[in-house]
Amino acid sequence: MQDIIERNITVKAPKERVYSAIADPTQVTTWFPDAVEGKYEVGEQPIFDFGTEGKSRIYIVDAKPFEYFSYRWVAGETGVVDDVTKVANTLVEFMIEEMGGETKVTVKESGFSAYAADVAQEKFDMNSGGWEYMMNRLEKSLTD
Amino acid sequence: MPTAEIFRALGDPIRLEMVQRLSSGSSYTLTSVSTNLGISRQGARKHLDVLQHAHIVVLKPHGRDVFVELEPATFDAAKEFILNVEKQWDRRLAKLKLFVEED
Numbered sequence: 001m002q003d004i005i006e007r008n009i010t011v012k013a014p015k016e017r018v019y020s021a022i023a024d025p026t027q028v029t030t031w032f033p034d035a036v037e038g039k040y041e042v043g044e045q046p047i048f049d050f051g052t053e054g055k056s057r058i059y060i061v062d063a064k065p066f067e068y069f070s071y072r073w074v075a076g077e078t079g080v081v082d083d084v085t086k087v088a089n090t091l092v093e094f095m096i097e098e099m100g101g102e103t104k105v106t107v108k109e110s111g112f113s114a115y116a117a118d119v120a121q122e123k124f125d126m127n128s129g130g131w132e133y134m135m136n137r138l139e140k141s142l143t144d
Numbered sequence: 145m146p147t148a149e150i151f152r153a154l155g156d157p158i159r160l161e162m163v164q165r166l167s168s169g170s171s172y173t174l175t176s177v178s179t180n181l182g183i184s185r186q187g188a189r190k191h192l193d194v195l196q197h198a199h200i201v202v203l204k205p206h207g208r209d210v211f212v213e214l215e216p217a218t219f220d221a222a223k224e225f226i227l228n229v230e231k232q233w234d235r236r237l238a239k240l241k242l243f244v245e246e247d
Contacts, residue, residue, distance in 0.1 A: 005229050009237040013244035021244050031239035105240065107233050 008106040015096045015103045019066035022094050045084055048073075059084035061091065069094045072111075150218055153198035158183060159191050163200065166214045174203070174210045 011018060021027045025040035037055075038046030045059045057080050061070040070093040072084050081087050090111040097104045154160055162177055178188035192212065195201045199218045204211045 005226060005233070007230060007233040007237060009241050011241045011244050017244050018240075021240055027243070031243045032236055105237060107237065109229060109233070 004110040006108045015066045015098050022069045067096050149198045177212050
């Protein structure tokens, strides 16, 4: 796959705590959206409200306490679409693992290649170095 | 140029191989970039059309040959997009860490 972004962080907290921070609508708002509108449950399409940065509808795909949570949305864009599953979207997955008394949280966002041409219009930047960066990235994703 | 189209154009092993050849620094013609890919010339041409349409490559006729060259600016758009998404996640994860580690 050529279109995955993966980031992780290690926290000093049990996995149950981390899972709640992601999967509990009253807790997710402390670090991610300002507010959640609608049912924050698997199969539902609530809206993440990012305040002045806009709103984005998400479709909650899966939730497995205390290790996995995933949703689909339109990445890099804020905008409320009627149905996330009917437009080009990316899958965001949170993976939680306990490792030696700490907890590793990995977030993986994938599906950028499925983007429709009208989404994610980006500006051109004439700086060089783009190639090398892109090739390293592609090589890495291909060997993963 | 929509970033999406760039990613989509690269999401294919044949096209990626072509791009890797072109990024080696050697110059390639339509013919040389299309050889040893395990596909027909027509098939290779279709892949090149996709790359051309996504502005990843440009075709430059020179005498009897047509040279294929990369268009580096296209990749800056993709790079910027990915960097932004990564930065956003890093910021969010840092906030998540602060939240779960507080008493």
